[in-house]
Amino acid sequence: MCGIAGIALKDGHSISEHQKKILLEALHHRGPDGNGSWENSHVVLLHSRLSIIDIEGGKQPLSNDSQQVLIANGEIYNSPELRHLFKNYIFKTGSDCEVILPLWQKFHADYVNSLRGMYGVAMVDIDEKTLVLSRDPFGIKPLYYASVEQGVVFASEAQAIIKAGFVRHDDINQSAVDTLLQLQFIPGYKTIYNNIYRILPGETLIIRNGEIIHRQTQSCFPKTRSMITDEKKALNQLDSLLEDSIRIHERSDVPFGLFLSSGIDSSIILKMMQRLGRINRLHAWTARFEINNDSGYVKDEALQAASLAREIGIQHHCVTINQQDVFRHLPKIIACMDDPVADYAIIPTWFLANEARSIVKVILSGEGGDELFAGYGRYRKAAKSVWLGGKRLYRKGIFERDNFFLHSVSSEWQDYFRLQYKLQDKNDSRLKIAQKIDMNDWLPNDLLIKLDRCLMAHSIEGRVPFLDKKIAAFAFNLEDHLKIRNGQGKWILRKWLEWQFPLAQPFAKKSGFSVPIGLWIEQHANELAQAVFCQTDIGNKISLSNVRSLFEKASGRKERFMAWNILFYAIWHQVHIVGKNPLGNVLEVLMD
Structure with missing residues (x-):
């Protein structure tokens, strides 16, 4: 995990040394282990490094003898397997990202189809005078850009573009503000800042002479349909896929840990890590809130999580958070959210990362399990027909009263989601359509921004084993009854836990957990x-x-x-x- 930034310049333009310095300083928290840079008359590349794999030799930028130069933020988990495909290629480092260079030579913009991982990539093809920007298909790693007078500037965080003076910090999009208040996140490629945009999940941009000349997108959804209907076969296939994904997500040259709740997703990761023999010196962290339990407002996950940790035999840390802590640190937490996400889960995530930073540099977390396997209650409503009380996602905002605000507010977000529904494959079930809409927007623009910013504020890399191409293909080929049954979502995941880790009580009614x-x-x-x-x-x-x-x-x-x-x-x-x-x-x- 790192921070990347740079600019594809228009002919006759340049940026100052001061702007380069500011870009790197703004991303220092993402990569405190060292900086790197490369430039010619067309492109500037800047890199701040958090050393995870090949600590001594994996410094960036990376280059080859065929006129490509690369910087990347993320991890390519199938790098060892891909290297075997290029036996005649001379690799200069042990960096997992170096394999992108021969992939580009062979496949050009389609190189991303070979990757399993999370990444924001910037690569220069010197001969073609182009800059290539790519983002992983789930949107795990962020990447932003702005078209400015000098060309196209890009960075891992929007705030770096602003601090370097390319875009005004106070030029905000009021329609996006209204959307944030209504949804708690901002969907699509727009941000709250006018003229700063997200590279979409799975998107690749090719830029020449400071202008975007090509766009293409790689979907995280399977291209072919091969519906899985048999429960036993599904469980066995799930077991194999989970083992494979968590095995490659554990590849690291530094200590790693786990955010552990009493929920389905983190319990699965914990149990699979035990099977893979990776629990030696493993640390896990759980949040609890100090509050008068007589209120019945908050239910504590810490006791159940501690029980699971004892059973597996790992070191468990309970992080107690109180009102005073939150009100004292909340501005600092929100300062991390340059691309704002009003999800109050930023509070426990930030505090957990703050505690974990002294022990580990990598955290595994369960994001994506709910979206892939239909864990949210809203999916059960979305799966029903209108006649049976079914409801589309994002029909209404958080503020339903028209008279709450002094003036009318933008409904642009409603138009956006109406369009997203129209663009869906009509052969998909109502449930799959709802899941895909969340995978395209809620997941990357809320949950993954939250995880990225809260962990990177403490120089920790977050890894999400459920967000893997093979697991996603499996999940979207499952029949609906293997996801939702008897009023419960994530049914196939619950069955796996019942089989492999019954102590997790996967079918017990959860008491709920919320920030008070x-x-x-x-x-x-x-x-x-x-x-x-x-x-x-x-x-x-x-x-x-x-x-x-x-x-x-x-x-x-x-x-x-x-x-x-x-x-x-x-x-x-x-x-x-x-x-x-x-x-x-x-x-x-x-x-x-």
């Missing part, structure tokens, strides 16, 4: 409402009485999301737009 942010907002409703309202962009959107009334009821299910989204955006605006120092507590950052 709504309760904490409610307990400080008056002072938080006043402070939030003082933030100009909120004051222009919502009346003080509406903010106060909402915060006073913030422990309610719907009110919790609404209050948190407003608080998140108010702090985000103060830190990223106004420029307030995020080292203060919530009230200090919000109050002018």
